[in-house]
Amino acid sequence: MGSESASFSPFEERIDAVGKRHPQMPRVLVIRARLLYEVLRLFSENVEQFYSGHGVSASAWTALVMLHSMPQDRANPSLLSTQLAQSRTHMTRIADELVGKGLVRRELDPSDRRRVELVLTAEGKQLIRRVLPATWKHFDTMLGCFDNEEGQVLETLLRKLHAVLSSTRQGSTDTRGSAR
Numbered sequence: 001m002g003s004e005s006a007s008f009s010p011f012e013e014r015i016d017a018v019g020k021r022h023p024q025m026p027r028v029l030v031i032r033a034r035l036l037y038e039v040l041r042l043f044s045e046n047v048e049q050f051y052s053g054h055g056v057s058a059s060a061w062t063a064l065v066m067l068h069s070m071p072q073d074r075a076n077p078s079l080l081s082t083q084l085a086q087s088r089t090h091m092t093r094i095a096d097e098l099v100g101k102g103l104v105r106r107e108l109d110p111s112d113r114r115r116v117e118l119v120l121t122a123e124g125k126q127l128i129r130r131v132l133p134a135t136w137k138h139f140d141t142m143l144g145c146f147d148n149e150e151g152q153v154l155e156t157l158l159r160k161l162h163a164v165l166s167s168t169r170q171g172s173t174d175t176r177g178s179a180r
Helices: 009-021 027-052 058-069 077-083 088-100 122-143 148-169
Strands: 104-109 112-120
Touching (some): 009 027, 027 058, 027 122, 058 077, 058 088, 058 112, 058 122, 077 088, 077 112, 088 112
Antiparallel strands (some): 104 112
């Protein structure tokens, strides 16, 4: 990837060109939104590439770790879809991927035989033990550019944005915090 494609400058130039045609454009907000979108895209691509190198998608990895966090390494796919903010259809695709790779198996729920649960297999547990430390190192590579104070500020700002976007998604229209 060349410096031109890694730079945000081309976006800024195009945004400024639009701003000349539309002087009322809130440039700062547009820059922040586009920059955030671009950072999220790059971050997502990076994470997806990392996990594909370990034989799973990022969504499948997240589901594996979520299962690993559950009592007895098992959970109902509906619960997972809710906690992972995935549609049930997408959760089925993730489960199919994990079952196909032998990382989880489907079992009848012992308390309600009409329900199915996903259960980590020995292979799934082994993958988690192997990839978790590499994941932490990879996250440090991506986010280690922030010192502790900057990291805390970033986390605070991301949590604030998460809260605003979550409330907007649930139908609230007031997205302005008390301080701006």
